[in-house]
Amino acid sequence: MTVTIAIIGRPNVGKSTLFNRLVGRRVALVDDTPGVTRDRREGAGRIADLEFRLFDTAGLEDADDDALEGRMQRQTEQAVADADIALLLIDARVGITPLDAHFARWLRREGGEAILVANKCEGSAGQAGLMDAFALGLGEPVPISAEHGEGMADLYQAIRECTERHDAMPPGDEDAETDGVIRLAVVGRPNVGKSTLINAFLGENRVLTGPEAGITRDSIEVRWHWRDQPIMLVDTAGLRRKSRITHRLERASVTDTIRTIRFAHVVILVTDANMVLERQDLAIARMVVEEGRALVLAVNKWDAASDRPAVIRMVRERLSDSLPQVRDLPWVTISALHRRGLDRVLEEVRSVYRTWNHRVPTAQLNRWLNSALERHAPPMSRGRRIRLRYVTQVRTRPPSFACFCSQPDMLPTSYVRYLVNDLRDSFDLPAVPIRFTLRRRRNPYDDQAG
Helix, strand or coil: CCCEEEEECCCCCCHHHHHHHHHCCCCCCCCCCCCCCCCCEEEEEEECCEEEEEEECCCCCCCCCCCHHHHHHHHHHHHHHHCCEEEEEEECCCCCCHHHHHHHHHHHHHCCEEEEEEECCCCCCCHHHHHHHHHHCCCCCEECECCCCECHHHHHHHHHHHHHHHHHCCCCCCCCCCCCCEEEEEEECCCCCHHHHHHHHHCCCCCCCCCCCCCCCCCEEEEEEECCEEEEEEECCCCCCHHHCCCHHHHHHHHHHHHHHHCCCEEEEEEEHHHCCCHHHHHHHHHHHHCCCEEEEEEECHHHCCCHHHHHHHHHHHHHHHCCCCCCCCEEECECCCCECHHHHHHHHHHHHHHHCCCCCHHHHHHHHHHHHHHCCCCEECCEECCEEEEEEEECCCCEEEEEECCHHHCCHHHHHHHHHHHHHHCCCCCCCCEEEEEECCCCCHHHHC
């Protein structure tokens, strides 16, 4: 199915110029006068091998509904509703305006896939506006010059990632990202009770179970509700160590499971209480965290555990030693066979899902940064103090932050770890992976300021 993209933004930021660039011919009228485009224009867009249906729209203005501008805006809103991806275009030379911020908030409320595109980034005039664009809360801006054709490779990559997420949605589930559905994958080694847990959740024998390892081959998806919470449950094939996988069919099943993890929101890792958190369990847990998914550990077959105090000690030690990057990872003892502990698991799922989606206001983040720097100043480099100037959250799922720094390559890993741990404690972000990247602010005076 062809993906549909709507180009939106305030007047005169270069929407029609970008439309012409992507369509490959001069279709839309372009002029320096704001408001030239009034109706949405449609065309077939392309970047390299990526083809899509494209809408050019009128400039977004905060206008009265009955005025011409208000009717134009309704056309733009309809284009966004009809599109799979919205490109919010800003003018990096002008910087972030109140209208940009207003419509970025509107776009976040609408949900769905959105890409922030900073136009007119040729040369150095747009660099300050590009950095400020992080504050809009739509992720990392893609710098381009629609007029000169610069940045198309970066735009290609951003659109490709969005289309892959769109294509990964199962049939009939296109709204799963916006209608509150939690995509919950159940993973683990073979024969630890994953399918039994799925059946216990559902209260019926929905998926095949048995004592034989490897019964489940395909990822099985089931829509379900728990306490008014819509959930897409996904049962998966067991994951064995690569060295033990010899059959082509099992390799395909493992690939399918890994793909399921990548597109899950929360992952329940099921482990056997009598073989708890073995090497392969920890490898799966690390993979889930590296993919940026929220993780809950379910210690199954608790009714058959031979030494429960020893199991509890082992779980705590191995989580602390092997997964320090997700402190306070929730774990629950259960018996899927006897349906014990299920509500506690799902309560933890809902809790980590909320944390995984949490957004921290930029003003609060920068107050925190100033406090963290006062408590523990960054080290010196080449005789000068490394300066951390500004931090913003660039996305959720998982919480991801960008910090602008004078010498990002020189800041020690230990200091970054201090910042991440303090950020986690200050804003109550337990159990989920946190992405914290350092960026150099491209300012011609940075080298002089040190």
